[in-house]
Amino acid sequence: MSSGAARSDTGRNPQRNPLRDPLDRRLPRIAPPCGLVLFGVTGDLSRKKVMPAIYDLANRGLLPPGFSLTGFARRDWADQDFAQVVHDSVEEHARTPFREEVWDQLAEGFRFVSGDFSDDAAFERLRATIEELDETRGTGGNHAFYLAIPPGAFGDVVGQLREHGLTESGAGAWRRVVVEKPFGHDLASARKLNTTLDEVFSDGSIFRIDHYLGKETVQNILALRFANTMFEPIWNANYVDHVQITMAEDVGIGGRAGYYDGIGAARDVIQNHLLQLMSLVAMEEPTSFEAAALRIEKQKLLSSIRLPDDLAATTARGQYAAGWAGGEKVTGFLQEDGIAPKSATETFAAITLDVDNRRWAGVPFYLRTGKRLGRRVTEVAIVFKRPPHHFFNPDATEELTQNVLVIRVQPDEGMTVRFGSKVPGTTMEIRDVTMDFAYGSTFTEASPEAYERLILDVLLGDPPLFPRHEEVELSWRILDPILDFWAAQDQKGKRPEAYDSGSWGPASADAMLARDGRVWRRP
Template identity: 50%
Template sequence: MSLSKRPEPCILVIFGASGDLTQRKLIPALYSLMCDGLLPDEFAMIGFARKAKTNESFREEMRVACEEFARSKPINEAIWQKFARSLHYQQGDYGAAADYEVLCKRLEAIERAHGSGANRLFYLATPPEVYPIIIENVGSVLCTGAAGSDRHWSRIIIEKPFGHDLQSARELNAHVHRFFREEQVYRIDHYLGKETVQNIFVFRFANGIFEPIWDRRYVDNVQITVAESIGIGNRGSYYEKAGVIRDIVQNHLLQLLALTAMEPPAEFSADAVRNEKVKVLKALRVDTSRGDGTVRGQYGPGKIDGQLVPGYTQEEGVAPDSTTETYLAMKLFVDNWRWAGVPFYVRSGKRMAKRLTEIVIQFKMPPLLLFKETIARAIEPNLLVMNIQPHEGISLRFGAKVPGSGDNIQTVVMDFNYGSTFKTAAPEAYERLILDAMLGDSTLFTRSDEVEASWALITPVIERWEAGGGSFIELYRSGSWGPKEADDFLAADGRKWHVL
């Protein structure tokens, strides 16, 4: 997990190179890494996709993408020319074995031309339904290091979603392991590449004042929010099958929860960190003491930034009578010694009032007999808020006496902001994660048992919904913070959501 090391010479193959992820994230991330001097001089990249393109047309498209999306702006012409020479394109069909043979010969020629050796990193930026056939062909045709060569390595990065339920995740893991050892597999969750997410490690384990109070004795509840202001865009057919529970909750949100609740690892290594995360995921349970422990919602028409936007059922590719959830709130418990009895409230939604991801640690109220009743009522609980996006930082809320002769107490906030403190733009998540995969550091990637543990929690929830035993779909207005029932959900516990 380092942005100071340079990897060995290697070649990166991106399957799905004509797609949105490649243009908006992957190529701009690679270009920024080259600007920072973090790519090896002997580096090459080849894109593989169905669309017909030449090397030249692919490079022109990627330049436009970097001009718009790369962190390093404006384009440095000398660096771009060097970077462009490393970009190649190969048309092919994901299911055609002959096209992989052609790709293999092309790889060997590019490796000789660039001196990149036979270290190969494969990136699956494709729809998940073609993962199995690509994995099989990569493992059997293109993978030079699968047998464990001492001189060369082969690794594969697999995008989410990794399965759509517990059984499919197990089957996909078994299929991957037919061709790759677990240490060669990098299941990517871009949230883990965000600076503030990684800073959870440092904040908790490098500071002596917070870890001692990071448990059930002092924490009243934990709230994790992943809110998006956008709708589903042109992903209607995908979202109808996924919903927010598969799109965000099963992966991004549970990863944030695991990092927040995990025990200190014995050492800062990939397996030690992931071992502790798995323990949290296996200790998680949904609170079903009232209903099924969830509130589901679906956005209706409303206004975002003054613009009228349609409701979910008016989106392209969505059934008019769809019961797919675009909002979900859940109440979870981590049944271990540290967190027993502390509720973890999580929520995620589309078409919310703003784009925001945060983790809120709410501490228990102190005994207030020291203060007059009128003053005590004005005191709010202490909050520690970790802002993941869009503005990465940490804030601490506590009570302070208002200057003067009275006894008035007011809530104040201490803020730390990455941008204003370090005066530099943080690397994009994909920059860090691609570099880590090249370096062979899997700390920020998801292990097979981790994926299955999260699906083991989520799959029964989905099955209850499908059986008709779950919560109803509540409508909420686009541009709001979700359905009123989600507020009632916490109010029943005598709590309320943190005001975003």
């Protein structure tokens, strides 16, 4: 640092030392002494996301030296066998480089408990293991239980935790539970699940993971809207024509037939990821970025969402058929292993939603998700209205489309603005141009993986990015009528429409927008 920079900094606040000030937001927040118990350690989620994220947090110095990770599964493993599983997962999926000294310290806190969810003796061994970790690793009675298991097993595990005294903590300590989506399969089951959790854990100790909320660009939606005066004045029905929110995948269901068949694209993605994205894009400005203030505005927005009257015209669903994707010939959904030949489960879903408030009155929100689409991409597109009149010759603007602000969530995080500009030359010709901001080329810091942020927030007890049960139930209130309508269509023999793998979905989805005089973006 130059002497001039130093004088300037101390001149503003001579008492403040940024290297020691606990309020300086540039300083990392490190988890307190604690441990995490992971149920479902053999699943893809644990191996590909949770275990690598824990290592990456340790590698970044954000976990306490005595952090412990306890695995629970029906495997006849010793502690070292579990350590090898974690090692293999880290080696294959971790974001940060492998460092032996970090691994050695982390691995000292690995424990494994063998048993199934109905095994009382196993949960007694788990209680003894936690007590041993408190004694030898200094975890201080602070433990989070991560349920990376099917929702149907939540009640069994939570009941066993309560039965064996594992949800009780001493003075100044905490016990928390982490649950993964789906949060039920409809409103009734979501309420039942919430009741099960609420009977055992306090409201502030329940963390519902929606990993999309941990992505850097999703969090940046709030910064984009409320830290820039150029956007907020036009973020309303006076200027916005419509909004498109897309989560497209270029892969099929893979080996997830047992999970996916009967769930479908709407339950899997729209009920959680896309409605959460929509709430952040459309909500009013919160009084602060504290969890309570954010939740109030998200809940108000979700409460304001209305379904159009004609669901046949404003929704679409489909199943991918055989075709070409990524240069390879692929099978259709109904030919996938484990899928019933007459399955009505949708792999593509698109819906139209209206927001019944002054800011968004008359602005449709189009949400879509699907598998085996043209490419993997998640984005929010704010499409603006055309100017009220053009004084340009129509020939001069024939290549000009509507202004669009695109927020790219994945895979290349960033934002793009499309607007019209004059083409160099002597004639007045207007053409679309884009301005692009990409995280990878703008910031030297690499974006943490979403699970790193979310797991650290659990250990810190920081809840802003976790949906509360009110939000979950409001989301099901929106989606349930659509699912009921589709089920009635199935009874009439109107199945999901087939679409070619590698395309952008069924023709009915294009017709849905065409009725409004609009078209889907092709990212």
